[in-house]
Structure formats: structure tokens, C-alpha cells
Amino acid sequence: MAASMKNVEEIRTRVILGEFGVTNTHTTDFPGNYPGHDDAWDMKKFQQNFRIDIVQLDENSLEFDMVGIDAAIANAFRRILLAEVPTMAIEKVFIYNNTSVVQDEVLAHRLGLIPIRADPRLFEYRSSGDQAAEDEASEIDTIQLQLKIKCSRNPAASKDSSDPRELYLHHMVYSRDIQWVPIGNQADVFADCSIGPVxxxxLIAQLRPGQELDVTMHCVKGLGKDHAKFSPVATASYRLLPEVSLLQVVEGEQAERLKTCFSRGVIDLEDNHGKRVAKVVNSRLDTCSREVLRHNDLKDLVKLGRVRDHFIFTVESTGILAPDVLVTEAIKVLMAKCRRFLTQLDATDLE
Structure with a gap:
């Protein structure tokens, strides 16, 4: 009975990587998936088991563990990060002069994909449906940027030089050449904010003497599900926590080969009475390549798996908002969705 319960628990909590396939691939804790096991959902049990651990955080990236959650919720959180956390991006491009070799539509597309540093929480969504309202820029829903640059010859350049960097001035147009033009009271409201490209x-374009760009841009608030330029993350992904278990003592030459079958840092060798013995140091670093299963004398000595409710999230920001802020905003969006769903359920019950 104890062995049977242990087997059910392993099926519920582990994905097993075999030589010719993957087993225990259930992706949900929905009640009724495991016959003979009491898997009814319990709020207290969930609160005890669920946790978020911050592993690494810097200016642009965040790695954290989300433990004790269903795969559907973890994936919903990932999708919200990609597509439903709002940002500011260039939406309208007014080209007054473009004599470069870059076509107007290509130039507009390039400009639209440049991440703009501006806190979207300080702006409102642009009204839709009214064309006049859409074209009119307002300080509460629009950031205005300008790109005005002209290439000319460098009078101080050497006559023998053939390097464009010496011959021409302003021949390389970069995102730093884009300037913020405050609308209304924005200069006072955002005095402490460095609004502009992240x-x-x-590189936007290359010019030659006489060529110029005169462009005005309007940034508005939007969502990644409408256009990729509004997505606040470069990557937002997760993987299950790897688990490597040694089924018996592995030593000597076998231990040396076992170590090379895994990513660096997963297996280490320690001295045990003069013998080199393999030891699992950090399963987290494993890439689950299953290389060890190619060795007939090693494959039965190791058990490979993944913890099914332990998700390792990696969030890399485009620089518009800090990664920890993005995660906080994604949680708020998920909570709002839940509240909306419960409200609709209550309304249905009343009917």
C-alpha cells in the first residue's frame, strides 16, 4: 500500500525522462486525474505549498522560481508578460522629409520597433473609433518625438581620407538622435523622467551629403497582443526544475564518464577512501539532454526527471520597465482577469 501511494505521488509530482520517451506527462492537478487518490483542491494546502523565490535580479533580467502552481496558471502568467502588460511605443510616424535610401514605410517600421523609455502607468490609452481624437495628440495619452538630421561634408576631413566617418557629418542616424518634444505640461510632470529611446x-539609417530626415513620431500606450512593438519583454519563458538521482554508488572511471554526460556543475566527484565517487551537486543546471542514456553501463545507474509543479521563470526586459516591475504588473493583470471572471459568474447566478 505504501509503495502504491509512493508510486502515485511520483506520477503526480514528477515527469520522468526515459531512454525512448517521457512519462508522467500530466500537466494539471485538476481533481480526478489520479484514481484512488484524494486530489481534491484545497486552499489551505495551496497556500502552504505555493511560493516564489527570487534567484537572480539585475537591471534587465530576472530569474525566479514559481513553486506549487498548476502548469495552466504558469503559462497564463507567461502569456500575460508577453502580450498584456502595456508599454509605450511609436504608433504614428509623420514624415515631412526623407531623402535617404530607406523607404518611408521601412523607416516607419524601424522607428516603431525602437523601445521607448516611458512609464506606461502614467499615461492613458488613446481613444479609438474617433479618427479626429486619434490624430490629435494629448499630454495624457501621447509622447511626441522628433528626428531631424541632415548629412553634410566634413570641412576638416583629410583630402586623402576615404573613411565615411571622417568625410561626413551626421551620416549615421542612431536612436540617440531622436528627441523628446513635450506636449502641454509634460515638461513639468516628467521633469525627472528621461523619456526617449532605451x-x-x-542604427536607423545611413545618410550621404545632402540627404536628410525630418520626422515627427507619436508614442501611445498599447499591448503586445495588438503589435509586437508593445511587448515589454525580449524573452519570457519557463522550464521545469530538473531532478537527477543516482540509484547506486558510481565510482572510478564510470564516475568520470558520468560527470561528462551532464552540464557543468551538475555532477561532481568527491574522494571517498581514495576512490572518486560521483555526487549530484546541482540538478538545476542540467539541460535534460539525456546523454547519459546512450551509455549502456550508466543508463541504469541514474534516474532523470523534472519536478512538475516547480517552474523556473526567466524574464528579460526590453528596458522600458525593470523586470521585477513587469512581474508585478503581470500579477495585477492576472488578478484583474480573475476578478472579472468571478463577477461574470456572480451575474450568471443572479440570472
């Missing part, structure tokens, strides 16, 4: 070195 990265100053994005």
Missing part, C-alpha cells in the same frame, strides 16, 4: 546606439 538604447542610444540603434
Amino acid at each position: 538604447h542610444p546606439d540603434i
Whole structure:
């Protein structure tokens, strides 16, 4: 009976990587998936088991563990990060002069994909449906940017030089050449904000003497599900926590080969009475390549799996908002969806 319960628990909590396939691939804790096991959902049990652990955080990326959650919720959270956390991006491009070799539509597309540093929480969505309202820029829903640059010859350049960097002035147009033009009271409201492109070195176009760009841009608030330029993350992904277990003592030459079958840092060798013995140090670093299963004398010594309710999230921001802020905003969006769903359920019951 104890062995049977242990087997059910393993099926519920582990994905097993075999030589010719993957087993225990259930992706949900929905009640009724495991006959003979009491898997009814319990709020207290969930609160005890669920946790979020911050593993690494810097200016642009965040790695954290989300433990004790269903795969459907984890994936919903990932999709919200990709497509439903709002940002500001260039939507309208007014080209007054473009004598470069870059066509107007290509130039507009390039400009639209440049990440703009501006807190979307300080702006409102642009009204839709009214064309006059859409074309009119307002300080509460629009950021106005301008790109005005002209290439000319460098009078101080050497006559023998053939390097465009010496011969011409302003021949390389970068994102740092885009300037913020405050609307209304924005200069006072956002005095402490450095509104503009996140990265100053994005190449927009190359010019030659006499060629110029005169462009005005309107940034508005939007969602990644409407256009990729509004997505606040470069990547937002997750993977299940790997689990490597040694079924018996592995030593000597076998231990050396076992170590090379895994990513660096997963297996280490320790001295045990003069013998080199393999030891699992950090399963988290494993890429689950299953290389060890190619060795007939090693494959039965190791058990490979993944913890089914332990998700390792990696969030890389485009720089518009800090990654920890993005995660917080995604949680707010998910909570709002839940509240909306419960409200609709209550309304249905009343009917």
C-alpha cells in the first residue's frame, strides 16, 4: 500500500525522462486525474505549498522560481508578460522629409520597433473609433518625438581620407538622435523622467551629403497582443526544475564518464577512501539532454526527471520597465482577469 501511494505521488509530482520517451506527462492537478487518490483542491494546502523565490535580479533580467502552481496558471502568467502588460511605443510616424535610401514605410517600421523609455502607468490609452481624437495628440495619452538630421561634408576631413566617418557629418542616424518634444505640461510632470529611446546606439539609417530626415513620431500606450512593438519583454519563458538521482554508488572511471554526460556543475566527484565517487551537486543546471542514456553501463545507474509543479521563470526586459516591475504588473493583470471572471459568474447566478 505504501509503495502504491509512493508510486502515485511520483506520477503526480514528477515527469520522468526515459531512454525512448517521457512519462508522467500530466500537466494539471485538476481533481480526478489520479484514481484512488484524494486530489481534491484545497486552499489551505495551496497556500502552504505555493511560493516564489527570487534567484537572480539585475537591471534587465530576472530569474525566479514559481513553486506549487498548476502548469495552466504558469503559462497564463507567461502569456500575460508577453502580450498584456502595456508599454509605450511609436504608433504614428509623420514624415515631412526623407531623402535617404530607406523607404518611408521601412523607416516607419524601424522607428516603431525602437523601445521607448516611458512609464506606461502614467499615461492613458488613446481613444479609438474617433479618427479626429486619434490624430490629435494629448499630454495624457501621447509622447511626441522628433528626428531631424541632415548629412553634410566634413570641412576638416583629410583630402586623402576615404573613411565615411571622417568625410561626413551626421551620416549615421542612431536612436540617440531622436528627441523628446513635450506636449502641454509634460515638461513639468516628467521633469525627472528621461523619456526617449532605451538604447542610444540603434542604427536607423545611413545618410550621404545632402540627404536628410525630418520626422515627427507619436508614442501611445498599447499591448503586445495588438503589435509586437508593445511587448515589454525580449524573452519570457519557463522550464521545469530538473531532478537527477543516482540509484547506486558510481565510482572510478564510470564516475568520470558520468560527470561528462551532464552540464557543468551538475555532477561532481568527491574522494571517498581514495576512490572518486560521483555526487549530484546541482540538478538545476542540467539541460535534460539525456546523454547519459546512450551509455549502456550508466543508463541504469541514474534516474532523470523534472519536478512538475516547480517552474523556473526567466524574464528579460526590453528596458522600458525593470523586470521585477513587469512581474508585478503581470500579477495585477492576472488578478484583474480573475476578478472579472468571478463577477461574470456572480451575474450568471443572479440570472
